[in-house]
Structure formats: C-alpha cells, structure tokens
Amino acid sequence: MVKKYTSMAYAKADDMLFGNCKFPVKAGLGLEIGAGYATPELNYAPRPQAGKSKEKLVKEYERITTDAMARMVQIGAPSVVLETEHVEQMSNNPEWGGAVAHAQKTIMEEYHDEYGIKCALRHTIGDIREDRDYLQLRGDKYSVFMEAFEQCAQNGADLLSVESMGGKEVFDYSILRNDTAGILFGIGVLGSMDMEMIWSDIADVAKKNGVVAAGDTDCAQANTAMFIAGGLLDKNLAHTTAIVARSIAAGRSLCAYEAGATGPGKDCGYENTIIKSISGVPISQEGKTSTCAHSDVMGNLTMQCCDLWSNESVEYHGEFGGTTVQCWVETLAYDCSMMNTSLKLGKAKDLRDILTLSDKYRDPQGYVLAYDNAYRVGQAIVKDGEDNYLRAKNAAIECCNIVGEGVASGKLKLTRFETNALAKVKADLEGLTDDSDKFMSDCLTKYKEEVAVFRTENYGL
Amino acid sequence: MLDLKLEDIDGILVRYNVALEKEMTPDEAAEELYPKDEQIYPIAKAIYEGEEDDVIDGLKAAIDAGKDPIALINEALMTGMGVVSKLYDDGIIFLPNVMMSADAMLDGIEFCKTQTTEVPEPRGKIVCHVAEGDVHDIGKNIVAALLRASGYEVVDLGRDCPVDEVIEAVEKEKPLMVTGTALMTTTMYAFKEINDKLLEKGIKLPFACGGGAVNQDFVSQYDLGVYGEEASDAVKIANFIVGGGDDIEKLREEFHKH
Ligand code: B12
Numbered sequence: 276m277v278k279k280y281t282s283m284a285y286a287k288a289d290d291m292l293f294g295n296c297k298f299p300v301k302a303g304l305g306l307e308i309g310a311g312y313a314t315p316e317l318n319y320a321p322r323p324q325a326g327k328s329k330e331k332l333v334k335e336y337e338r339i340t341t342d343a344m345a346r347m348v349q350i351g352a353p354s355v356v357l358e359t360e361h362v363e364q365m366s367n368n369p370e371w372g373g374a375v376a377h378a379q380k381t382i383m384e385e386y387h388d389e390y391g392i393k394c395a396l397r398h399t400i401g402d403i404r405e406d407r408d409y410l411q412l413r414g415d416k417y418s419v420f421m422e423a424f425e426q427c428a429q430n431g432a433d434l435l436s437v438e439s440m441g442g443k444e445v446f447d448y449s450i451l452r453n454d455t456a457g458i459l460f461g462i463g464v465l466g467s468m469d470m471e472m473i474w475s476d477i478a479d480v481a482k483k484n485g486v487v488a489a490g491d492t493d494c495a496q497a498n499t500a501m502f503i504a505g506g507l508l509d510k511n512l513a514h515t516t517a518i519v520a521r522s523i524a525a526g527r528s529l530c531a532y533e534a535g536a537t538g539p540g541k542d543c544g545y546e547n548t549i550i551k552s553i554s555g556v557p558i559s560q561e562g563k564t565s566t567c568a569h570s571d572v573m574g575n576l577t578m579q580c581c582d583l584w585s586n587e588s589v590e591y592h593g594e595f596g597g598t599t600v601q602c603w604v605e606t607l608a609y610d611c612s613m614m615n616t617s618l619k620l621g622k623a624k625d626l627r628d629i630l631t632l633s634d635k636y637r638d639p640q641g642y643v644l645a646y647d648n649a650y651r652v653g654q655a656i657v658k659d660g661e662d663n664y665l666r667a668k669n670a671a672i673e674c675c676n677i678v679g680e681g682v683a684s685g686k687l688k689l690t691r692f693e694t695n696a697l698a699k700v701k702a703d704l705e706g707l708t709d710d711s712d713k714f715m716s717d718c719l720t721k722y723k724e725e726v727a728v729f730r731t732e733n734y735g736l
Numbered sequence: 737m738l739d740l741k742l743e744d745i746d747g748i749l750v751r752y753n754v755a756l757e758k759e760m761t762p763d764e765a766a767e768e769l770y771p772k773d774e775q776i777y778p779i780a781k782a783i784y785e786g787e788e789d790d791v792i793d794g795l796k797a798a799i800d801a802g803k804d805p806i807a808l809i810n811e812a813l814m815t816g817m818g819v820v821s822k823l824y825d826d827g828i829i830f831l832p833n834v835m836m837s838a839d840a841m842l843d844g845i846e847f848c849k850t851q852t853t854e855v856p857e858p859r860g861k862i863v864c865h866v867a868e869g870d871v872h873d874i875g876k877n878i879v880a881a882l883l884r885a886s887g888y889e890v891v892d893l894g895r896d897c898p899v900d901e902v903i904e905a906v907e908k909e910k911p912l913m914v915t916g917t918a919l920m921t922t923t924m925y926a927f928k929e930i931n932d933k934l935l936e937k938g939i940k941l942p943f944a945c946g947g948g949a950v951n952q953d954f955v956s957q958y959d960l961g962v963y964g965e966e967a968s969d970a971v972k973i974a975n976f977i978v979g980g981g982d983d984i985e986k987l988r989e990e991f992h993k994h
Binding site for chain 2: 689
C-alpha cells in the first residue's frame with residue numbers, strides 16, 4: 276500500500292542543508308547517506324565497443340571501478356558511491372546486470388577491507404518496458420524488468436534505482452504543443468500511477484534482499500522539458516513552461532517514497548529539493564560537475580541540499596589527468612570536502628546560501644528550485660497530498676505564483692516570451708477542474724484521440 | 737536566508753535573452769508578413785495562430801469565392817507556414833507555436849484534398865528515422881514536423897529503426913534525402929552501416945544526420961553524411977538540395993560550421 280505525504284518533513288526551509296536529512300540511509304560498506312556528511316556519487320558509461328559481450332562489459336566495469344576506487348584512496352576521500360546506469364543489454368539480460376554488480380562489488384569490498392573507505396554501489400536499471408512503437412509498461416517485459424532488479428540486488432548492488440517512463444507518450448506530445456493539461460496528465464497523473472505500481476514492487480525486491488530501494492527521477496519528462504528549453508538563447512520551449520513541468524514532476528517522483536523507497540533519490544531529479552522538503556529522504560544531485568553530460572542553468576544551486584553529489588554520466592576513456600572516471604570523481608570529492616568542512620566549521624548555511632544565490636536569478640528554473648521556494652512548492656503538494664492530480668496542479672500553480680513574485684521583486688527578469696508563456700500556463704491551470712475523476716475522463720477522451728501511441732492498458736485503465 | 741541586492745545581480749550573471757529581446761511583439765511581426773489578399777489573409781493568420789477550425793473555415797470561404805483548392809495549398813497554407821517559419825528562424829516565436837501551426841496546416845491540406853480529385857505536388861519526399869537501438873525520438877519528431885511544415889512529404893520510420901528498414905525505404909520511396917537522429921554514442925554507428933549499404937547498392941543521396949550524440953567530425957567520416965545541428969537545418973538542407981542539387985561536398989561546405 277502507498278501512504279501519501281500530507282505534511283512536511285521540515286518545519287521550515289532554513290532547516291534543510293546539504294549532507295543532512297531527516298531520515299539518513301545506511302547502505303553498502305559502512306556508508307550512511309545524509310547523516311552529517313556529503314558523499315561523491317560517480318556515474319559512468321562504458322565505451323560503445325564494450326557492450327558487445329557480457330565478458331567485455333564486465334571487464335570494462337572492473338576497470339572503471341578499480342580506477343575510481345584507487346583515485347579516491349589516492350586523494351584521501353572518506354566515502355564514495357558508484358552508480359552504474361544500465362546499458363540496455365544489462366537490463367534486458369538480467370544476469371548481465373547481476374554479473375556486473377558482482378564484479379564491481381568485489382573490488383569495492385577489497386578497497387573497503389584494505390582502507391576502510393565507506394562505499395556503496397547503486398544500480399539503475401533501464402526502463403526497458405517498451406517495444407519499438409509503444410510503451411509496454413505492464414506487458415511481457417515487466418517480469419524481465421523486475422528480474423533485473425532482483426539479479427542486481429542479489430549480486431551486490433546496495434541501492435536500486437530506475438528512471439521510469441510512465442506518462443511519457445502523452446507528455447512528449449503535449450510539451451511540443453504547450454498543452455498544459457497534457458503535461459499535467461502525463462507527468463502528474465499517468466506518471467504517478469506507474470510510479471506507485473513499480474515502486475511497490477521494487478521496494479519488495481529490495482526488502483527481500485536486504486538492500487535499499489533508493490528512488491527515481493522524472494528524467495523522461497521534466498528533464499526532457501529542461502533540455503528542450505536549453506540555454507538562455509534557445510527558442511524551443513519557454514523556461515517558465517519547463518519549470519512548471521518540473522514542479523509537477525515533484526509530486527510524481529515523490530510517489531517512490533510513498534511506495535516504500537527511502538532515498539537517496541536519483542541525481543538528475545532536479546525536483547529533489549522539493550521532495551526532500553516533504554519527505555526528509557536523502558537526495559543525490561548534479562550540476563556544475565555534470566557538464567560532461569549536459570549543460571544546465573543552475574550549476575551551483577543544485578548543490579544546496581544534496582546528500583550525494585554526482586556527475587550524471589561520463590564515457591570511460593583517457594584524459595590527461597587519468598581516466599575520465601578518475602578526473603570526475605576527484606572533482607566531486609573535493610566539492611564534498613568543501614561542503615563537509617563548512618559543516619564542521621558551522622558555516623554550512625552560509626555556503627548553502629552562496630550556492631543558491633549564485634544561480635537563483637539566472638533563470639526561472641533555478642529561481643523556483645532555490646530551497647526557500649522549493650519548500651513552498653512542497654507545501655502546495657502536501658496540501659492535497661492524497662490526490663495525485665490535485666497536488667500536481669497545486670504545485671504548478673504555486674510555481675507560477677513564485678515566478679510572478681520573483682518578477683515583481685525586480686530581481687528575476689523574464690523575456691516577454693517567458694512572461695506570456697507563464698500567463699498562458701497559469702490561465703490554463705486556473706481553467707482546470709478540481710474534480711480528479713472528471714479530469715481523468717476528459718483527458719482519456721482527448722488523448723486517446725490525439726496521441727496515436729497512447730494505450731490506456733499501460734495504466735490499467 | 738542571505739540575499740543579493742538588486743544592483744549586485746548584474747555582476748554575477750547576465751540575462752542575455754532579456755537584454756537582446758526584439759522590440760516587436762510576435763503578433764505585430766506576423767501582421768507585417770501576411771499576404772494582403774482578402775481570401776488568403778485569414779487562412780494565413782489562422783495558420784499562424786494554430787487554429788485548425790479557422791483554417792478550414794477560411795479555406796471553405798476561399799473555395800466558395802472561386803479559388804482552386806490545390807492552388808490554395810501553396811498560396812495560403814504554405815504561405816502562412818512560411819510566415820511562421822520565418823518568425824521562428826528570426827527568434828521571434830518558439831517551437832510549440834510552429835508545431836501547432838504545422839498541425840493546423842496539415843489539417844488544411846487534408847481538407848483541400850477532399851475538395852478535388854487533383855493530387856497536390858509535394859516539394860519532395862524525405863525519409864526520417866532514429867538510429868537502431870535508440871528510442872530518443874523527440875528531436876526526430878521536431879525534424880519531421882518542420883519538414884512537413886515546409887511542404888515536404890515525410891516518410892517517418894520512427895525510432896529504433898533497423899538499418900535494413902532504412903535501406904528498403906530508400907529503395908522504395910526514392911527520397912531526395914534521408915535523415916538520421918541518434919542521441920547515444922552507442923547507436924550512432926548505425927549511420928555508417930546505412931551509408932555503406934546504400935553505397936553498396938549504388939545509391940547516392942544526402943544522408944543528413946543530427947541529434948545529441950552526433951557531431952560533425954563523426955558524420956564527416958562517411959561519404960553520404962551531412963551534419964546538421966538544429967532541427968531547422970534539416971529544412972535548410974532539403975531546400976538547398978531542391979534549389980542547388982545534391983552534391984555532398986557543396987552541402988558540407990554550406991552546413992558544416994565547425
Ligand atoms: C529525454 C531523454 C530520454 C528520454 C527520451 C524520451 C524521448 N521520447 O525521446 C528517455 C527517458 C526515454 C531516455 C531513455 C534513455 N536514455 Co536518455 N536522455 C534524454 C535527455 C535527458 C534529453 C534528450 C532530448 O530529448 N533532448 C532534446 C531533443 C530535442 O534534442 P535532440 O534529439 O538532440 O534534437 C535536437 C538536435 O539535435 C536536432 N536534431 C535531431 N535530429 C536531427 C536530425 C537532423 C538531420 C538534423 C539536421 C538535426 C537534428 O534537432 C533538435 C532540436 O534542434 C538526454 C540528455 C542529453 N544530454 O541529451 C539523455 C541521454 C541522451 N540518454 C542517455 C541514456 C544513457 C538513456 C538510457 C540508456 C537510460 C537507461 N539506462 O535506460 C535510455 C535509452 C534507451 C534507448 N535504448 O534508447 C544518455 C546517452 C549516453 C550515451 N551513451 O551517449 C544521455 C546523453 C544522458 C546522459 N548524459 O547520460 N532518455
């Protein structure tokens with residue numbers, strides 16, 4: 276059963292901090308996440324040729340793991356998390372994923388035994404629930420999908436995650452058409468329904484195997500919006516629309532923790548500060564250290580309340596300073612060292628505010644995700660926490676209000692285009708019903724007709 | 737929490753998009769570009785506004801007034817879309833407007849076809865696909881929509897498209913070019929295979945490639961490859977081929993910017 280959040284974990288926004296959370300999570304080899312210190316989380320991708328066979332893939336991940344662990348010891352880092360985001364072969368053939376987890380964990384155990392370095396292994400299973408043309412969220416692939424979690428959990432993965440895709444077919448259609456109701460329906464309603472289903476099952480797998488059901492991210496939707504929105508000069512999507520999608524995504528990704536996950540949430544969930552304010556779970560985040568994977572407009576701000584600090588992903592190959600995994604994990608570790616020093620000196624809140632303020636006025640997305648405003652979006656969600664639709668709608672409306680206030684203060688500047696897009700979203704939202712059943716039936720009628728690839732059976736409808 | 741003073745923010749970041757914004761509103765800019773013809777104007781405007789019902793109403797009125805349905809495709813629908821494309825290229829309107837206009841225009845074309853037995857002449861056929869093993873299809877969808885909006889007939893092979901399917905489609909459809917989208921370094925190698933198989937069969941046509949993982953250096957490695965960074969480059973490449981031929985070297989000279 277899922278138990279919905281109807282109150283905030285933190286009494287006030289100012290209580291939120293990096294390296295600390297209400298409900299720390301013990302994982303792996305001596306690590307406790309969110310228990311007073313921040314830890315680097317390294318993510319990597321094998322070179323393309325390495326995917327050819329299971330043996331090649333295992334070998335590649337052994338190299339990656341050894342390189343990263345060795346560098347952590349060389350620079351004296353006290354803790355590290357390694358995240359393996361599955362390439363498709365590892366999830367479609369669950370025993371491959373298991374073999375990789377086992378190989379990595381064996382190396383990590385050696386380092387832990389020899390040096391005492393605290394460490395844990397996250398495996399992020401690929402959401403393979405689709406065939407070429409359609410999502411197949413509940414079909415034949417579901418059992419393979421669950422088996423992939425099972426195999427990883429049995430063979431050494433300490434933290435289980437996925438970047439799930441429920442609602443994506445309606446979202447993809449809507450985001451290119453400024454269709455507010457469709458964005459809300461795709462992320463807030465369909466996405467939440469799928470999250471509740473898969474995370475109940477993933478939490479069972481984790482429990483059975485004594486590992487951690489970590490969490491999800493709305494990468495498939497909110498990050499798609501963020502990427503389409505792009506930099507300041509891109510003209511494919513208003514950044515104000517992207518941040519509304521992000522606020523909606525917070526209610527959706529929260530469903531994992533309602534279904535039994537305990538954190539740490541996934542790095543690319545830029546909605547995670549909102550989620551932390553509600554749930555108190557530890558979160559992973561990425562920003563300036565993930566420029567190897569993508570650009571964003573809030574590289575420092577995202578560090579504000581993180582418990583794990585990540586690089587998103589980097590392909591394994593050589594650089595002047597070592598292999599890529601060594602270079603990036605080292606950067607992450609020094610950032611964590613800075614955060615941890617500020618915690619010891621009693622200066623952490625100052626550092627947090629410096630990080631936040633350096634990006635708060637750069638873009639409406641950063642403005643809303645600044646922890647003080649993120650907290651307010653959290654409050655809007657828990658106000659109707661029991662109802663996935665209403666809480667998503669509340670979050671979206673609160674997001675519009677926050678941006679409006681920022682503009683009124685003179686500190687957040689918008690283009691006319693962003694202003695107009697915001698006004699449109701807001702008007703659309705205000706025009707929507709307060710009756711979730713009606714919203715559901717209206718949307719089913721509309722999107723069954725308009726979105727050729729939308730299949731209601733994916734959601735048990 | 738700490739905060740910055742208003743006057744301090746400029747030294748920390750610059751909102752270049754705000755600083756450089758054009759003076760004219762999109763509606764004003766569009767108004768200057770619409771054709772003045774009494775029958776055509778409302779159709780072009782309805783395209784710009786993305787209102788398919790108004791497009792159909794406008795078409796009905798124009799046909800009643802004696803205009804030829806097939807001629808209206810070019811004179812009204814494509815002209816309206818031309819306004820939209822220009823405003824997008826100039827940075828005055830954004831992609832969702834273009835997508836909605838394109839939907840409205842396609843509805844308009846379908847309507848015109850029902851009003852006559854003549855078959856309209858598309859500007860040319862283009863095969864679009866996402867590389868085998870890759871499901872990232874939003875960029876391809878944008879490419880396909882922009883091409884359709886510019887009057888090209890698009891054969892959309894979808895995502896995760898096997899190499900042989902692309903070859904078959906090229907043999908069957910005889911397009912003026914193929915487009916490929918790949919967002920993963922692991923999937924973009926399929927483009928080379930497509931290139932080799934096409935050449936083996938003696939088929940030589942421009943193969944426009946783009947998408948997050950793809951870069952100019954990679955695309956330059958195979959003979960038919962032409963790299964495009966933005967979705968709108970696909971349209972520009974197609975237009976270049978229609979206007980100036982399909983010489984790959986010339987295309988690269990024009991579109992390889994790095
Ligand atoms: C959204 C997204 C997804 C969504 C895709 C939704 C969809 N329907 O497309 C979902 C969640 C499904 C997804 C899944 C996965 N993803 Co993904 N995803 C992304 C993300 C965040 C954004 C991509 C996007 O939509 N961009 C916006 C579009 C509009 O951009 P675009 O396609 O490049 O198109 C633009 C131009 O390139 C151009 N263009 C495109 N095509 C063409 C063609 C021509 C001819 C021309 C001229 C121009 C042109 O036009 C567009 C606009 O100008 C990227 C991050 C990133 N840095 O790119 C990762 C990313 C692409 N994904 C990645 C990965 C690893 C995956 C997964 C394997 C994750 C997993 N473990 O399951 C799976 C892949 C499954 C598979 N087999 O494909 C990696 C790829 C790494 C690599 N190996 O190269 C990335 C780079 C993230 C990262 N940094 O690790 N993903």
